[in-house]
Amino acid sequence: MASRAAKERCDAGYGVGTTGQAVYLDFKSNLINKYGRAEANKQGIENPDIDTLIRLGKEVVKEEYGNLFDMYEKITGENPYEVPMRIYPAVHYTMGGLWVDYELMTTVKGLYALGEANFSDHGANRLGASALMQGLADGYFVIPYTIGNYLSDEIATKPIPTDHPAFLEAEKHASERISKLMNIRGNQTVESFHKRLGKIMWDKCGMARSEDGLKEAIRDIQGLQNEFWSDVRIPGVVNGMNPELDKAGRVADFLELGELMCRDALDRAESCGGHFREECQTEEGEALRKDDEYAYVAAWEHQSTGGWALHKEVLQFEIAKPSQRSYK
Amino acid sequence: MEHYNMNLTLKIWRQPNTQAAGRFETYPVSNISSEMSFLEMIDVLNEQLIKEGNEPVAFDHDCREGICGMCSMYINGRPHGPWQKNTTCQLHMRAYKDGDTITVEPWRANSFPVIKDLMVDRSAFDRIIQAGGYVSVNTGSAVDANAIPIEKDHADSAFAAAACIGCGACVASCKNSSAMLFVSAKVSHLALLPQGSPERKSRALNMVAQMDKEGFGACTNTGACEAVCPKGISIENIARLNREYMTAGLSAER
Numbered sequence: 116m117a118s119r120a121a122k123e124r125c126d127a128g129y130g131v132g133t134t135g136q137a138v139y140l141d142f143k144s145n146l147i148n149k150y151g152r153a154e155a156n157k158q159g160i161e162n163p164d165i166d167t168l169i170r171l172g173k174e175v176v177k178e179e180y181g182n183l184f185d186m187y188e189k190i191t192g193e194n195p196y197e198v199p200m201r202i203y204p205a206v207h208y209t210m211g212g213l214w215v216d217y218e219l220m221t222t223v224k225g226l227y228a229l230g231e232a233n234f235s236d237h238g239a240n241r242l243g244a245s246a247l248m249q250g251l252a253d254g255y256f257v258i259p260y261t262i263g264n265y266l267s268d269e270i271a272t273k274p275i276p277t278d279h280p281a282f283l284e285a286e287k288h289a290s291e292r293i294s295k296l297m298n299i300r301g302n303q304t305v306e307s308f309h310k311r312l313g314k315i316m317w318d319k320c321g322m323a324r325s326e327d328g329l330k331e332a333i334r335d336i337q338g339l340q341n342e343f344w345s346d347v348r349i350p351g352v353v354n355g356m357n358p359e360l361d362k363a364g365r366v367a368d369f370l371e372l373g374e375l376m377c378r379d380a381l382d383r384a385e386s387c388g389g390h391f392r393e394e395c396q397t398e399e400g401e402a403l404r405k406d407d408e409y410a411y412v413a414a415w416e417h418q419s420t421g422g423w424a425l426h427k428e429v430l431q432f433e434i435a436k437p438s439q440r441s442y443k
Numbered sequence: 444m445e446h447y448n449m450n451l452t453l454k455i456w457r458q459p460n461t462q463a464a465g466r467f468e469t470y471p472v473s474n475i476s477s478e479m480s481f482l483e484m485i486d487v488l489n490e491q492l493i494k495e496g497n498e499p500v501a502f503d504h505d506c507r508e509g510i511c512g513m514c515s516m517y518i519n520g521r522p523h524g525p526w527q528k529n530t531t532c533q534l535h536m537r538a539y540k541d542g543d544t545i546t547v548e549p550w551r552a553n554s555f556p557v558i559k560d561l562m563v564d565r566s567a568f569d570r571i572i573q574a575g576g577y578v579s580v581n582t583g584s585a586v587d588a589n590a591i592p593i594e595k596d597h598a599d600s601a602f603a604a605a606a607c608i609g610c611g612a613c614v615a616s617c618k619n620s621s622a623m624l625f626v627s628a629k630v631s632h633l634a635l636l637p638q639g640s641p642e643r644k645s646r647a648l649n650m651v652a653q654m655d656k657e658g659f660g661a662c663t664n665t666g667a668c669e670a671v672c673p674k675g676i677s678i679e680n681i682a683r684l685n686r687e688y689m690t691a692g693l694s695a696e697r
């Protein structure tokens with residue numbers, strides 16, 4: 116809610132800083148009232164004055180978040196212990212990933228996906244530090260038990276030669292795609308497409324989404340995709356280090372993934388976790404869930420003919436039940 | 444912070460591949476915002492080069508927030524540019540003023556061959572890490588948090604050593620192209636913790652052996668590495684590595 120409010124104020128022209136894309140976060144009252152007071156209590160200082168509270172607060176914040184504050188100062192040249200921070204919300208996670216089974220194997224036999232590459236642990240909203248949690252949980256506690264099941268059946272398999280038909284087919288597919296990209300020889304840079312895609316996603320599939328916005332986004336992305344495949348310019352050669360070609364392959368994938376994310380968001384006509392549909396909110400502006408209709412994981416299967424097919428994996432909550440979030 | 448725009452002259456090392464000879468090329472860039480990062484400024488240059496039908500400058504980058512160690516650039520004679528304890532990606536253009544000339548080169552060390560332009564091959568570091576091998580830990584079930592007590596001082600020193608991002612600035616700044624600061628950070632990080640103790644001796648010996656095999660030079664205690672390290676890795680770690688190496692070499696069991 117705070118993030119949406121920050122974006123709304125900036126969109127309305129009240130943002131601060133050179134870009135107008137920021138609001139102030141004043142840490143001072145937190146330094147004094149939260150961290151400073153707690154530390155003073157701990158140290159048994161009675162009736163601390165403001166300077167003491169600020170000093171104690173700074174020490175605590177330095178120990179806990181010092182690296183973030185240092186990073187901020189490097190970026191902006193301003194000391195966030197002294198002046199309010201300029202902040203702006205950013206979407207930084209898809210809230211999804213590759214489908215895996217309980218053993219963490221993907222739909223490709225023998226290919227396992229661990230950590231944030233898979234969809235499995237974080238639900239509709241990714242919580243802070245869950246990257247580390249998921250990496251550790253999958254790596255330490257799951258895969259040591261599960262991958263052996265697969266490997267034990269493969270122990271007698273000899274190395275697979277690179278002239279195996281599957282290998283040849285995959286190689287042919289990859290090199291055709293590369294030469295297709297290189298032969299476009301258009302006028303627009305890879306970076307410019309990436310930026311335009313990012314803008315569409317940010318505006319229409321970001322912190323708040325609506326049916327109309329998502330439909331527009333899908334159309335915009337399809338248009339952009341056509342433009343990309345007919346007008347992208349990739350300098351350099353195929354055989355040799357070529358970061359632009361590398362980036363072009365990724366942006367081509369992002370265009371597909373972006374469209375899929377919009378389709379998924381359009382399909383889910385409820386608000387839930389990081390997915391906020393403007394049509395679905397409570398009177399206070401909180402996310403309105405519809406658990407009777409949407410308590411499922413949406414797994415989208417890529418179709419060889421193009422497009423995606425939806426598989427619903429029903430979610431059953433036996434002990435902890437999902438509930439409406441409230442900060443009150 | 445006051446915002447301003449500037450025009451700059453860039454002298455950048457261009458080298459098509461490892462074998463080819465390289466040379467400096469001069470490029471003007473204009474209207475660079477003081478709020479841009481150094482890499483964003485190179486992005487602007489690259490967009491310009493591609494539009495003009497030229498090849499963009501190849502450079503390594505990934506996280507752009509000082510944690511991955513990819514952004515290796517020698518800027519005006521100093522790895523990672525003029526700021527202390529800072530990576531190239533965290534360098535911002537307010538460090539420069541209108542009309543400045545900035546010279547950008549790749550890391551220069553025999554063990555880091557240039558791949559293209561500003562990109563160098565740092566896989567020698569990966570092989571050193573590999574030579575260090577695994578640490579024996581239990582997997583499969585979660586142990587209770589804080590089950591292994593660690594003295595705060597040790598935890599802090601291990602953490603400070605673990606902050607090394609493997610960027611290679613230490614090697615690039617060293618007149619001997621020595622990798623001692625990097626290796627000492629990696630060895631110290633684990634030597635200071637109980638989790639790293641089962642393989643403590645073999646790790647020190649194997650990592651040093653691999654470091655020598657990769658052709659990195661010896662350490663003459665100059666301290667240039669510490670001065671340019673973006674993560675403030677202390678040369679105390681080199682002293683610790685020497686102790687670890689000696690103790691391991693003198694004892695019968697590894």
Ligand code: SF4
Pocket residue numbers: 606607608609610611612613614624625628668671672673674675676
């Ligand atoms: S010791 Fe410092 S300079 Fe050397 S690789 Fe690590 S972070 Fe980079």
Ligand code: FES
Pocket residue numbers: 503504505506507508509510511512513514530531532533608
């Ligand atoms: S790009 Fe990751 S440290 Fe600079």
